[in-house]
Structure formats: structure tokens, C-alpha cells
Amino acid sequence: MTAPEVIDCRGQRCPLPVITLARRLPELPVGALVRVLADDPAAAVDLPAWCRLRGQEFVGRVDGPDGPGFDVRRRR
Amino acid sequence: MNASPVYLDAASAAPLHPVARQALLAALDDGWADPQRLYAPARRARQLLDAAREAAAATLGVRPDELSFTPSGTAAAHSAVLGGLAGRRRAGSGLVHSAIEHSAVLHAAERHVAGGGTATSVPVNRVGRIDLDAWSTAVGAPGTALAALIAASHEVGTVQPVAAAGAVCAAAGVPLYVDAAQVVGHAPVPAGWSVLTASAHKWGGPPGVGLLVVRKGTRWESPWPMDEREAGRTPGVVNLPAVVAAAASLRAVAADAAARSARLARLVDRIRARVATEVPDVEVVGDPEDRLPHLVTFSCLYVDGEALLHALDRRGFAVSSGSSCTSSTLRPSHVLAAMGVLSHGNVRVSLHRDTTEAEVERFLTELPGIVGALRAEAGVVGL
Ligand SMILES: Cc1ncc(COP(=O)(O)O)c(C=O)c1O
Numbered sequence: 252m253t254a255p256e257v258i259d260c261r262g263q264r265c266p267l268p269v270i271t272l273a274r275r276l277p278e279l280p281v282g283a284l285v286r287v288l289a290d291d292p293a294a295a296v297d298l299p300a301w302c303r304l305r306g307q308e309f310v311g312r313v314d315g316p317d318g319p320g321f322d323v324r325r326r327r
Numbered sequence: 328m329n330a331s332p333v334y335l336d337a338a339s340a341a342p343l344h345p346v347a348r349q350a351l352l353a354a355l356d357d358g359w360a361d362p363q364r365l366y367a368p369a370r371r372a373r374q375l376l377d378a379a380r381e382a383a384a385a386t387l388g389v390r391p392d393e394l395s396f397t398p399s400g401t402a403a404a405h406s407a408v409l410g411g412l413a414g415r416r417r418a419g420s421g422l423v424h425s426a427i428e429h430s431a432v433l434h435a436a437e438r439h440v441a442g443g444g445t446a447t448s449v450p451v452n453r454v455g456r457i458d459l460d461a462w463s464t465a466v467g468a469p470g471t472a473l474a475a476l477i478a479a480s481h482e483v484g485t486v487q488p489v490a491a492a493g494a495v496c497a498a499a500g501v502p503l504y505v506d507a508a509q510v511v512g513h514a515p516v517p518a519g520w521s522v523l524t525a526s527a528h529k530w531g532g533p534p535g536v537g538l539l540v541v542r543k544g545t546r547w548e549s550p551w552p553m554d555e556r557e558a559g560r561t562p563g564v565v566n567l568p569a570v571v572a573a574a575a576s577l578r579a580v581a582a583d584a585a586a587r588s589a590r591l592a593r594l595v596d597r598i599r600a601r602v603a604t605e606v607p608d609v610e611v612v613g614d615p616e617d618r619l620p621h622l623v624t625f626s627c628l629y630v631d632g633e634a635l636l637h638a639l640d641r642r643g644f645a646v647s648s649g650s651s652c653t654s655s656t657l658r659p660s661h662v663l664a665a666m667g668v669l670s671h672g673n674v675r676v677s678l679h680r681d682t683t684e685a686e687v688e689r690f691l692t693e694l695p696g697i698v699g700a701l702r703a704e705a706g707v708v709g710l
Contacts, residue, residue: 265651265659266629266671273629273710293651293659293670300669304610304628 255284255322265293269301276307276325284310287321294321330643333686337529338481338509338622338677339647344531347576351533354568361564363556372567379567379574383538386574386581387516387523395539395557396570400508400526401431403537406561407504407522408435409550410541411473412444415502416548419470420444425457425487426665428477429506433661436475445470454614455485455666463495471501478507478517482649482662482675483613484595484622486514493519502545509619511538512580513588521545527573530580531680535566536573580680588620591678594687595623598676601691606698612668622677624649626663627698629707630672638697639674644690649673672698 258275260268268289276285287298295312298321302309310322334342343351358375360368377391384391397403412422422436426448436446447465449457457476466474474496479486489505496503502521510516512530516523522545527536539560541547547560554562580587595618603611608628627635632650639646647653649660650673659670676690702708 264657266631269671270629270705270707270710273707291651292657296659296664296667296670300610300667301628303667304608304669 255286257320258285258287260287260289260291260294261318263289263291265291265297267291268294269297272298272301272323273305276323279325281325281327284322284324286313287323288317288319289321290318295319298323330641332643332645333690334645335676335678335682335686335690336645336647337679337682338675340528340534341531341679342681343533344576344579344680346579347532347572350575351568351572354571358567358571362567375571376565376567379571382574382578384540386577387511387525387538387540389523389540390543392558393540393542395541395560396565396573397524397537397539397557397561398563398566399535400506400524400529400537402561403524403526403539404429404431404506404508405435406539406550407506407524408432408473408475409439410547410560411475411502411504411522411545412439413550414546414548415472418500419472421468421471422446422473422475423449423462423465423468423471423501424475425449425451425462425477427451427455427457427480427482427662428475429481429508430661432475432477432506451485451665453666453668455480455483455612455662456614456617457487457492459488459491459495462492466495466499466501471499473504474501475504475506478505478510479514479619480613480662481509481622482660483624483666484509484619485614486510486617486619489517490519493517502547509622512577513584513620522547527569527577530577532573532576533569536569538573587680591682592620594678594682594684595621595676598623598687598691599625602694605691605695609698610669612663612666621679622675624673624675626650626669627672627674628669629705629710630698630701631705632671632673634701635672635674635698638701639694642693642697644693647675647677649675 362373505520511525528534633652
């Protein structure tokens with residue numbers, strides 16, 4: 252397993268982290284995992300909701316030294 | 328552009344009902360004296376207060392001595408929570424509440440926890456209805472003193488299973504407090520509660536009047552410093568002209584609630600259907616069936632909620648939003664978060680007695696273009 256690509260959305264207000272993810276994910280192969288770093292409290296709600304609406308997999312939240320990270324896998 | 332104003336935020340404050348205006352003006356002349364005193368103008372004020380209490384109690388189907396007027400729905404909610412806990416101190420210090428209570432209830436819960444009590448938040452499903460199994464477990468836990476459940480969500484309109492939740496509470500010997508602010512005046516008040524609150528400006532009464540109803544036999548103790556007014560439940564003199572107007576308008580709106588709610592529910596059905604089909608990438612949230620008649624909420628993907636509110640305002644539409652950018656705390660609505668639905672680009676539309684079909688049509692006609700323009704500006708079309 253390679254480390255996930257990191258998309259740094261820290262300092263961005265919603266909906267920007269969702270938009271950034273929506274732009275990047277289709278450029279990656281199906282099955283790829285990305286980690287979205289986002290400190291806007293709305294990201295914790297909106298990233299999983301976007302995955303549900305778009306049929307992508309929300310893998311989970313990781314709280315590391317870089318703040319909250321949200322792992323998403325491209326499914327389609 | 329000066330588009331004619333279309334007010335679609337009745338869930339924040341409904342326009343003043345004509346009966347409320349009339350009663351308010353009359354009571355300003357007639358009801359300014361202190362109802363506690365023993366002279367003719369005071370007796371007149373006392374009569375007005377008693378009549379208002381009787382009218383409000385009759386409309387809600389409760390006893391007049393069970394009902395107190397408070398300075399707001401928020402003050403009533405604080406009293407309900409803190410007084411319900413104080414009265415049951417001996418049973419324990421546990422508060423159970425849904426995850427989607429109004430902030431007034433949640434802030435009272437925070438105060439309770441800061442004072443050493445506990446609070447258990449019961450989750451909701453995707454449409455915003457509480458999980459009854461989790462509710463039962465929480466209510467049945469040792470030391471539960473009070474349970475609080477909003478009758479219907481002020482943010483997404485989903486009606487809660489109050490009767491079932493109340494039966495669980497009754498079996499456990501735990502009083503149930505129901506925040507009925509969005510239901511009173513719009514739909515029948517559910518059964519099964521021990522304490523109930525409401526707010527006059529949600530039904531067309533003036534702002535600054537709340538109702539607190541404490542059922543006979545409920546162990547409830549005022550959390551405030553001693554004051555004998557309003558049966559000792561809420562301190563301070565009532566705003567009598569506003570109370571008179573609140574009671575008169577409550578009676579008026581309750582009298583034709585069924586017909587008005589049926590009309591508004593059809594308009595909300597139309598909004599739900601048309602927004603879902605005519606605005607791309609939109610999530611209409613809340614229960615489509617078991618919901619308030621006058622309220623609908625949706626979220627537009629990739630759209631900034633604040634920008635959307637301003638764009639709608641420029642076209643004359645007054646709506647509210649649960650998006651984080653529109654809140655003073657910059658946090659998304661805890662209701663949308665608890666449901667796990669999109670919180671950005673969020674719009675709550677709530678209708679009132681004067682909302683016309685033409686106004687709703689204009690909103691529905693203009694909305695797709697407004698959302699489309701914002702998306703084009705942000706470069707997110709087709710994303
Ligand atoms: C469900 C609910 N509870 C309580 C309140 C508070 O009422 P008020 O505005 O009278 O303080 C409101 C209004 O925002 C509400 O919608």
C-alpha cells in the first residue's frame with residue numbers, strides 16, 4: 252500500500268474542500284485513496300455527504316499532527 | 328433590481344397576524360397596569376391576563392394553571408430543561424435529548440453539564456428522525472432525570488415520534504419535555520409529554536412571548552430566583568399587551584390550522600419536487616411525508632450558503648440557512664451534521680398564512696438560474 256495522496260485544504264472554508272476533492276478525484280485511477288486535510292468544521296459533514304451523493308467511498312477521519320484528515324477512495 | 332419582496336422565513340418569525348395586531352393595539356390602551364395590584368386598572372389588566380391564559384390553555388387542551396407566559400421561546404426552553412432537572416434532582420442528574428434539539432435546549436444542557444450533570448444526545452437517521460432504540464436505552468439508564476425531544480425539527484421539518492418516545496419515558500418514570508415551537512399553530516400538539524414549550528412569533532403572534540406548560544403532577548422546580556408571578560415558573564412581569572396578542576392570534580390560527588396547513592403542505596410538496604428536478608445536484612433533506620406542513624430545506628452542492636442567501640435577497644427572497652458561513656460561530660448546523668447531509672449551500676424555506684402560490688412559483692422559477700449563476704461564477708459547473 253502506498254501512502255495516500257494528500258490534498259491540503261487547510262484554511263479553506265466550505266464548500267472549497269469539497270470542490271477541490273471533486274476536481275482532483277476523477278484525475279486519479281479507480282481505487283486510489285486520497286487524504287483531504289481540512290480544518291473547516293463543515294468539512295467533517297460535507298466530505299462524507301459528497302461521497303454518498305457521488306458514489307465514492309468515505310474511508311474515515313484521521314486526526315494527525317496536520318489536523319483533521321478525511322480519507323476518500325475513488326470507486327467509480 | 329427591485330424585485331417585490333417574498334418572505335419565506337416564517338420558521339424564524341411569522342408575519343404578525345391581523346388578530347395579533349388588533350389585540351396588541353387594544354391591550355396597549357387597556358392592559359398597561361400591573362395585574363398584581365388592587366385598583367381598577369390593575370383589575371382590568373388581571374382580567375386580560377386571565378383571559379389570555381384561558382384562551383391559550385383551551386387552544387392547547389391544557390389547564391390554565393398549567394400554563395405560564397415567558398419572555399421568549401428560548402426562556403421557556405431554558406426553564407423547561409433546567410426546571411425539569413431541578414425537580415428530579417433526587418432521581419438523578421441525567422438529561423437525555425435528541426441530537427437535533429434547538430440551540431436553546433442544547434445550551435441549557437451545556438449549563439447542566441457545566442454544573443456537574445450529564446447529558447446524552449440521541450442520534451437521528453438520514454431524514455432527521457430519532458433512533459427509538461437508542462432513545463429507549465438512554466431514557467432507561469439509571470439516573471435519568473429528564474428527556475427532551477423537539478416535536479418537529481425547526482431546520483428540516485421532520486416530525487418526531489413524540490407519542491412513542493413519551494411511552495418509553497412513561498414506562499421508565501421519566502418526564503418528557505417537548506419543544507413544540509414549530510408545531511403549535513400549524514399542527515395538532517402530540518400527546519405524551521409532561522412539559523411543553525412554544526413561541527408566539529412562530530405562529531403570527533408578537534416576538535417576545537413564550538409558553539411554558541407544566542402538567543399537573545410533574546416534578547418541576549423553578550431554576551430561577553424566587554418570583555411569584557406566572558405561578559412561580561418564570562420571573563418578571565409579563566409583557567401583557569404582547570401576551571394578549573399572542574393568545575388571541577393563537578386562537579385564530581388554531582381555528583383554521585387544518586385548511587391552512589393543507590394548502591401550505593401542497594406548496595411544500597411542489598417545492599420539494601421542483602427543486603429536486605429543476606436544480607442540478609441538490610439534496611432535498613428531511614422526511615418527505617412525516618414533516619411540518621410549512622417548511623422545506625435543501626442543499627445545493629458546491630454553492631456557498633452565504634452567497635446564495637445574498638443572491639436570493641437581491642431578488643427579494645427572504646430565506647434562512649444552516650450553512651456554516653451564515654452562522655456567527657462559523658459551524659455548520661448541528662441538525663444537518665447529525666443527519667449526515669450536505670451542510671453547504673443550504674436553504675430553509677418556510678411558508679406562512681399569506682404565502683401565495685404565485686410567490687412560490689416565482690421562487691421556483693428564479694432559483695435554478697440563481698444557483699446556476701453562482702456555480703458558473705465559482706467555476707464548478709459540471710463538477
Ligand atoms: C424549535 C424552536 N425552539 C425554540 C425557539 C426559540 O424561540 P424564541 O425565538 O421565541 O426565543 C425556536 C425559534 O428559533 C425554535 O424554532
